[in-house]
Amino acid sequence: MKIYNLFPRLAGQLDAWGPHLERAARMGFDWLFVNPIQKTGRSGSLYSIADYFAINADFLNPDSPLSGDDQVRAMIAEANRLGLSAMIDLVINHCAVDSRLVKEHPEWFVREGGKIANPFCLEADGRKVVWYDLAQFDHVHSSDRKGLEDFLHSVIEHMADLGFRGFRCDAAYQLPNDLWKRLISRARKARPDVVFVAETLGCSPEQTRATAGAGFDAIFNSSKWWDFDGAWLLDQYNLTRDIAPSISFPESHDTERLFCESGNNPRAMKQRYLFSALFSSGVMIPIGFEYGFRSRLDVVNTRPDQWEGVNLDLTHEIAQINRIKDTYPVFQSEGPIERLDCSNPSVLLLHKSHPKGTGEALLALNKDPWNRQYLRIEDIYRHVRSTGPLRDVSLDWPMDFLPTPFEFDLAPGMTRILVSSA
Numbered sequence: 001m002k003i004y005n006l007f008p009r010l011a012g013q014l015d016a017w018g019p020h021l022e023r024a025a026r027m028g029f030d031w032l033f034v035n036p037i038q039k040t041g042r043s044g045s046l047y048s049i050a051d052y053f054a055i056n057a058d059f060l061n062p063d064s065p066l067s068g069d070d071q072v073r074a075m076i077a078e079a080n081r082l083g084l085s086a087m088i089d090l091v092i093n094h095c096a097v098d099s100r101l102v103k104e105h106p107e108w109f110v111r112e113g114g115k116i117a118n119p120f121c122l123e124a125d126g127r128k129v130v131w132y133d134l135a136q137f138d139h140v141h142s143s144d145r146k147g148l149e150d151f152l153h154s155v156i157e158h159m160a161d162l163g164f165r166g167f168r169c170d171a172a173y174q175l176p177n178d179l180w181k182r183l184i185s186r187a188r189k190a191r192p193d194v195v196f197v198a199e200t201l202g203c204s205p206e207q208t209r210a211t212a213g214a215g216f217d218a219i220f221n222s223s224k225w226w227d228f229d230g231a232w233l234l235d236q237y238n239l240t241r242d243i244a245p246s247i248s249f250p251e252s253h254d255t256e257r258l259f260c261e262s263g264n265n266p267r268a269m270k271q272r273y274l275f276s277a278l279f280s281s282g283v284m285i286p287i288g289f290e291y292g293f294r295s296r297l298d299v300v301n302t303r304p305d306q307w308e309g310v311n312l313d314l315t316h317e318i319a320q321i322n323r324i325k326d327t328y329p330v331f332q333s334e335g336p337i338e339r340l341d342c343s344n345p346s347v348l349l350l351h352k353s354h355p356k357g358t359g360e361a362l363l364a365l366n367k368d369p370w371n372r373q374y375l376r377i378e379d380i381y382r383h384v385r386s387t388g389p390l391r392d393v394s395l396d397w398p399m400d401f402l403p404t405p406f407e408f409d410l411a412p413g414m415t416r417i418l419v420s421s422a
Helices: 018-026 067-082 100-104 145-162 177-190 206-213 233-240 268-277 315-327
Strands: 001-007 031-034 039-040 051-054 087-088 094-096 120-122 128-130 134-136 166-169 195-198 218-220 247-248 282-286 338-339 349-353 360-366 373-377 404-410 415-422
Touching: 001 018, 001 145, 018 067, 018 315, 031 166, 051 067, 051 145, 067 087, 067 145, 087 145, 087 195, 145 177, 145 315, 177 195, 177 206, 206 233, 233 338, 268 282, 268 315, 268 360, 268 415, 349 373, 360 373, 360 404
Parallel strands: 001 031, 001 282, 031 087, 051 094, 087 166, 166 195, 195 218, 218 247, 247 282
Antiparallel strands: 039 051, 094 134, 120 128, 338 349, 349 360, 360 415, 373 404
16 A cells, blocks of 8 residues: 545645645646544644534535535546545544544443543553543443444444445544444445554554554554664564554654654655665555655644645656566565665665565665765675575666675665566
């Protein structure tokens, strides 16, 4: 899955999304991920849904002859015409605290001290963050769990009827696995090709593995935070890769913009997208990454008039990387990844193989996006198992012949991509 996250608060009305869909298709993405577009509660947060069956008026053209649902269908039809399948956030851990569901079905919610409970999280420093605009569904102890589950299934069916083929399941690990198994199985009886992707960031590797095993088609990994050095990312990857494919991202709607984090360094941007795309089977970027946007996406306050224009243009490079991913099955897989010894500690040398033995790749990545680094490998063929020749398919200056020893002066942030398909 190559996913383009179109953030609705930045994109505006649905009938204005055409240029973004076209750009995503030109870059080689095949999935469109849309954050919640349903009617929100008073806070205005996209993730504080008051009515799961009504479209947020912020995204509708009031002059259109089409209903809200049909405006969504028209957008998805255009995405499909361009080769993009549509996925939407499935937010069923909580709803808006001022949703009518709270009054109509109080038995569906967690209570603390006689009051409806608000979901919370614990920050790394131990600080408790409470979302007071949300009411937490009680999927474990509700006296009407079947009624709640039937309601959630109706939400899935409604969004699928609008044309969404997939769901990014928000805070998936906070819901019981048995519930996910039933919801996913029930949805697939009517729509066998429906896709469920688990958002598991912030939970332990063991929780991620358990959640992935509930029938999800994919999970999100934490490669965005890897410093190209420690062992934790490869450990996590190996823990889940045999259960569900994973999706990498260089930034998301929940993070700061990478262009700011990297000190406005286009080489770091290109490096991170390339690594994200080739590390795991799936990849995702949010709208604006391709143009080096600086302003963080906000689920309440972002508006279409905050479109920044082009700070840098990575559309060509992203398209190139996506073509490499499409061409070589090893980059579409969750095959074994091994870090190899390298004489230069500023160079990351990785070996990835297809789990069915249909290809291998060597990646030599200059971890330093500011300075050149020298790479020397005495015998490059010692690191591959296949007998077929290695091809250099790097973005910059691919070599027709790979000498032994292999030497290259890597530009800042540059990655050499060597593949074998036999």
